Amino acid sequence: MPRGIAKGSILGEEKPKKNVERKPTFLSFFKGGGLEMIGGFVGFANLPNQVHRKSVKKGFEFTMMAVGESGLGKSTLINSLFLTNLYEEREVPEAAIKAKQTVSIEASTVEIEERGVKLRLTVVDTPGFGDAIDNKNAFDPIIEYIDKQFERYLHDESGLNRRHIVDNRVHCCFYFINPCGHGLRPIDIEFMKTLQTRVNLVPLIAKADMLTPKEIKKFKKRVLEELGKNQIHIYQLPDVEDDEDEDFKQQTQQLKSMIPFAVVGSTQLIEVKGKKVRGRLYPWGVVEVENPDHNDFTGLRTMLISHMQDLQEVTHDLHYEKYRASRLGDEPEAPMMAPMGSRPPPDAEKDRILHEKEMELQKMQKMIEQMQMQLTMQQKASASADKNSKSHKV
Numbered sequence: 001m002p003r004g005i006a007k008g009s010i011l012g013e014e015k016p017k018k019n020v021e022r023k024p025t026f027l028s029f030f031k032g033g034g035l036e037m038i039g040g041f042v043g044f045a046n047l048p049n050q051v052h053r054k055s056v057k058k059g060f061e062f063t064m065m066a067v068g069e070s071g072l073g074k075s076t077l078i079n080s081l082f083l084t085n086l087y088e089e090r091e092v093p094e095a096a097i098k099a100k101q102t103v104s105i106e107a108s109t110v111e112i113e114e115r116g117v118k119l120r121l122t123v124v125d126t127p128g129f130g131d132a133i134d135n136k137n138a139f140d141p142i143i144e145y146i147d148k149q150f151e152r153y154l155h156d157e158s159g160l161n162r163r164h165i166v167d168n169r170v171h172c173c174f175y176f177i178n179p180c181g182h183g184l185r186p187i188d189i190e191f192m193k194t195l196q197t198r199v200n201l202v203p204l205i206a207k208a209d210m211l212t213p214k215e216i217k218k219f220k221k222r223v224l225e226e227l228g229k230n231q232i233h234i235y236q237l238p239d240v241e242d243d244e245d246e247d248f249k250q251q252t253q254q255l256k257s258m259i260p261f262a263v264v265g266s267t268q269l270i271e272v273k274g275k276k277v278r279g280r281l282y283p284w285g286v287v288e289v290e291n292p293d294h295n296d297f298t299g300l301r302t303m304l305i306s307h308m309q310d311l312q313e314v315t316h317d318l319h320y321e322k323y324r325a326s327r328l329g330d331e332p333e334a335p336m337m338a339p340m341g342s343r344p345p346p347d348a349e350k351d352r353i354l355h356e357k358e359m360e361l362q363k364m365q366k367m368i369e370q371m372q373m374q375l376t377m378q379q380k381a382s383a384s385a386d387k388n389s390k391s392h393k394v
Contacts, residue, residue: 059118061167062308063149065199066123067142067191068176069130072206077174077265078123080278080289081301084110085267103128103141124170135187139194146170146198150323158353160360169320171311172235172304173199176206177260183222192232198319200235200311202303203227208262208295209280209287216262223260234259237303238310255303261296264289 066074079085109122124145129138149169156165173195177188192201203223208216227234237256240249266289269276279288289297304311 056117059120060308061120061122062172062312063122063124063168063170065126065142065146065170065173066176067126067129067173068206069178070127072176072178073265074125074174074176074206076267077204077206077263079267080265080297081304082110082112082121084112084121103138105141105145122168130187138187139191143194143198146195147323150320151327153320154324154327158357160364167312169315170199171308171315173201175201175203177203177223179205179207179210179219179262183219184226189226189230189232192227192234193230196233197322200314200319201232202235202300203260204300205260205262207264209264209282211262220260220262235311235314237307251302251306255299258296258299258303261300261303263297263300264295265297 066078068074104127106125106127107122108125109120112119112121126142129135129142132138146169153165153167153169156162175188175192177184192203195201205211205216205219205223211219237252240252264280264287266278266280266287268278268280270279270281270286271277272279272286272288277286277288278290279286287294289295292298
């Protein structure tokens with residue numbers, strides 16, 4: 001047989017080749033074949049849907065604080081934002097009582113449901129702030145409340161049952177600026193300096209319908225200059241990623257240009273051109289709350305809703321972690337941030353935490369010993385039962 005001719009083939013004719021489909025091997029997967037070569041669908045693209053269903057079922061929690069002197073429309077703005085009536089039976093004290101009144105903390109919780117999504121909203125009001133003649137200790141109750149929520153969360157996080165931790169930490173603080181001045185007052189500067197390391201500060205120009213558009217623009221510029229001059233860090237909207245859509249980029253840019261927000265609040269419905277809107281009626285016309293040409297209310301609401309998750313993450317990753325590190329002794333806390341006489345010495349606190357941990361360990365050891373005793377008793381009982389059964393068989 002001539003060389004080069006296959007066995008069983010006719011001389012001068014080539015044997016037809018069969019088209020065999022090669023399946024990817026385990027090795028080819030790592031050589032670059034990947035899922036495209038296999039041609040299947042794993043299904044992990046549905047993971048966000050699982051997180052979405054779990055989050056909707058669990059619901060969301062958000063806590064915000066409103067700080068400012070009386071008469072700036074704090075309660076009205078909160079009711080306008082969430083279409084609720086949190087302060088239905090509030091009584092306004094007289095001027096003589098306000099002069100001697102101290103700052104109090106009032107927390108109101110309401111559950112809001114919209115299209116199947118539940119939100120547990122807690123609004124913390126601070127009546128009496130800035131109303132007294134001497135406001136030297138006006139910050140102490142607010143700082144104490146914020147630190148108390150951090151301490152409660154730290155205690156729950158360090159405990160045995162960590163599945164159902166209620167998050168009452170303050171995620172956002174609306175600070176209302178009086179529009180009648182020429183910028184920030186000394187109490188505004190000192191308060192924001194003190195609170196900037198504890199909470200996300202969002203400055204608001206209250207009752208913006210008292211100012212003309214030119215005055216609002218000038219007032220905003222003055223406030224931003226004073227914030228920068230005094231090195232006060234307010235909440236900054238996060239930068240937009242490159243892969244985000246253009247509408248979201250434009251929206252974020254507009255929101256950044258609105259800071260500080262000049263807002264007007266109202267729960268009263270007024271008919272304007274055959275349409276009912278929420279606004280304030282004046283002899284010269286109507287100020288519509290949800291009209292972007294009249295004030296920044298819609299911008300504030302958009303910022304709060306679209307960046308609610310970011311506010312919670314900044315609270316947990318920045319403010320809470322800083323408090324946690326200072327409590328555990330990793331870094332000393334700044335002296336200006338701690339009100340005098342409001343917390344025990346750090347050594348005493350460490351001893352108390354260690355004592356609580358030891359008590360928890362002792363309880364766990366007792367539970368383990370009881371379980372071991374029950375197991376040994378069950379084993380003895382089963383062994384005796386086996387012996388009795390064998391004796392009966394014999």
